[in-house]
Amino acid sequence: MTTSPESAAVEVSDLRRRYRGGFEAVRGVSFTVRPGELVALLGTNGAGKTSTMEVIEGLAEPSGGSVRVLGKDPIRDRTTVRPHVGIMLQSSGMPGDLTVVESLRLWAGTCATPRPVDEALEMVKLADRAATPVKQLSGGEQRRLDLALAILGRPRVLFLDEPTTGLDPESRRATWALLSTLLAEGVSMLLTTHYLEEAERLADRLVILHQGSVVAAGTLADVVAAHPAEIRYRGLRPPALVGNETVRVEGDRVTIRTRSLQGSLTALLAWASASQVELAELAATPATLETAFLALSAERAADAQRDNEQDQLRDEVTVR
Numbered sequence: 001m002t003t004s005p006e007s008a009a010v011e012v013s014d015l016r017r018r019y020r021g022g023f024e025a026v027r028g029v030s031f032t033v034r035p036g037e038l039v040a041l042l043g044t045n046g047a048g049k050t051s052t053m054e055v056i057e058g059l060a061e062p063s064g065g066s067v068r069v070l071g072k073d074p075i076r077d078r079t080t081v082r083p084h085v086g087i088m089l090q091s092s093g094m095p096g097d098l099t100v101v102e103s104l105r106l107w108a109g110t111c112a113t114p115r116p117v118d119e120a121l122e123m124v125k126l127a128d129r130a131a132t133p134v135k136q137l138s139g140g141e142q143r144r145l146d147l148a149l150a151i152l153g154r155p156r157v158l159f160l161d162e163p164t165t166g167l168d169p170e171s172r173r174a175t176w177a178l179l180s181t182l183l184a185e186g187v188s189m190l191l192t193t194h195y196l197e198e199a200e201r202l203a204d205r206l207v208i209l210h211q212g213s214v215v216a217a218g219t220l221a222d223v224v225a226a227h228p229a230e231i232r233y234r235g236l237r238p239p240a241l242v243g244n245e246t247v248r249v250e251g252d253r254v255t256i257r258t259r260s261l262q263g264s265l266t267a268l269l270a271w272a273s274a275s276q277v278e279l280a281e282l283a284a285t286p287a288t289l290e291t292a293f294l295a296l297s298a299e300r301a302a303d304a305q306r307d308n309e310q311d312q313l314r315d316e317v318t319v320r
């Protein structure tokens with residue numbers, strides 16, 4: 001199966017997924033994974049990441065919109081697409097009585113051009129656990145076996161659902177290094193994670209979901225640039241600085257949010273020096289993915305509360 005180099009590895013257009021019972025978990029999601037890039041799908045619990053992934057992986061039908069993997073429909077064209085795809089679910093579901101090496105051999109039998117099993121074991125640093133029954137693996141070792149199974153068939157596209165959950169910091173870094181190597185070899189990846197550092201390290205682009213919709217997307221720089229930096233200190237309220245700040249004062253705690261960190265900080269220090277004001281515990285922090293993510297969640301919660309209050313008001317007016 002060939003695709004032209006510029007065609008997308010994954011193309012998701014206006015995807016919708018409604019569960020039996022009527023709940024719509026995915027509400028018009030669109031994004032692209034280009035060849036050789038890693039896109040991280042982020043969002044709070046229940047945002048719709050797994051619901052989206054399952055449709056892309058061909059494990060569930062969409063109720064609207066479309067998904068293409070290597071230009072094909074992952075369900076209708078399953079026999080063409082599946083040999084080129086590696087999937088790491090939240091749990092592989094391998095029988096617990098099989099050993100690690102038996103699991104890999106069993107799975108290798110389903111792949112067209114599998115890697116040697118020993119190579120896959122080395123790649124995830126599980127060679128010393130080859131003869132261990134799967135049910136005796138630790139949670140982190142189980143996750144590494146899941147990854148070995150996903151990469152065994154030399155996939156062109158990898159779907160990774162929380163690949164480093166439960167891994168210790170050293171194993172997490174080893175997994176990041178392995179994924180970086182595969183990316184450099186041209187493998188395309190779509191990954192979900194709750195570890196924002198993982199997304200910062202690995203992702204070429206981010207897609208942030210909230211209640212089934214995309215609320216932010218782009219490179220890390222794009223997503224973070226949409227959010228202000230913060231300056232905090234204890235002391236007096238400052239005058240207007242460069243003009244685009246918002247200032248919050250609680251007791252003697254001052255928080256300034258600004259889109260021009262250098263300009264605001266320079267003006268603040270100049271004022272403090274000229275007025276001989278002390279800025280105790282002064283700290284300046286640029287926006288990070290974490291602050292952007294928390295701000296997006298807080299904005300959406302505030303939107304939901306406002307909608308709720310408006311609905312209540314409307315109901316009260318209707319009753320009267």
Ligand SMILES: Nc1ncnc2c1ncn2[C@@H]1O[C@H](COP(=O)(O)OP(=O)(O)OP(=O)(O)O)[C@@H](O)[C@H]1O
Pocket residue numbers: 019020021023025043044045046047048049050051052
């Ligand atoms: N089988 C189902 N039937 C009905 N609703 C479901 C079903 N599975 C998931 N949901 C709902 O769909 C929404 C999205 O769930 P999903 O598992 O996709 O979220 P997620 O972003 O992967 O969350 P997490 O980070 O907790 O894994 C949630 O509100 C969830 O309760």
